Amino acid sequence: QSVLTQPPSVSGAPGQRVTLSCTGSSSNIGAGYDVHWYQQLPGAAPKLLIYANSNRPSGVPDRFSGSKSATSASLAITGLQAEDEADYYCQSYDSSLSGVVFGGGTKLTVL
């Protein structure tokens, strides 16, 4: 059971907008710790997608955006493309565990 809760799967058609959620608690997201997002394509290493809640590293398309509110965070993907099909993980820090925590991951399927 992950400290950060993500839906196991989400799907959308090409061109659509999808939102992936990441729900935490008062010891992690709700305590003000930043949320970061990673994309893991099939058979590949994870790649940083969003850092510090809403910032995109250089090279990440602006179709990807992040937000944070209270004890949860969201990753939005607009103009869905076939190459977006991947696993997505949120990550933060948890003060009760005194460590870095990841969500269980969401598998995005492009229909």
Next chain:
Amino acid sequence: QVQLVESGGGVVQPGRSLRLSCAASGFTFSGYGMHWVRQAPGKGLEWVALIRYDGSNKYYADSVQGRFTISRDSSRNTLYLQMNSLRAEDTAVYYCARARNTWTQTYLDYWGQGSLVTVSS
């Protein structure tokens, strides 16, 4: 360009030890903290350990505390993970990754390709 290359994985019996290495290039290794993260087959990501840029502080997940040791050799631009008393549940792909920001706001901006560790008799 930043490159991280893990090595040292393999098959090991329960209770034995193994040391992973992560060779870094393309950036000033001594200026960055470094993480180890693992991923069991078909499962999600699990953070393992972090070492600060100067090695002064090390942090571990409860699941590996007391069995694993993270270290670094800045003269060799190499990160290590010494894994002792290995268990079947330690079977995973182990990734090294560069750390950014402070300990409580850290994120991982570059990742290696991973090294598979299989613990089995």
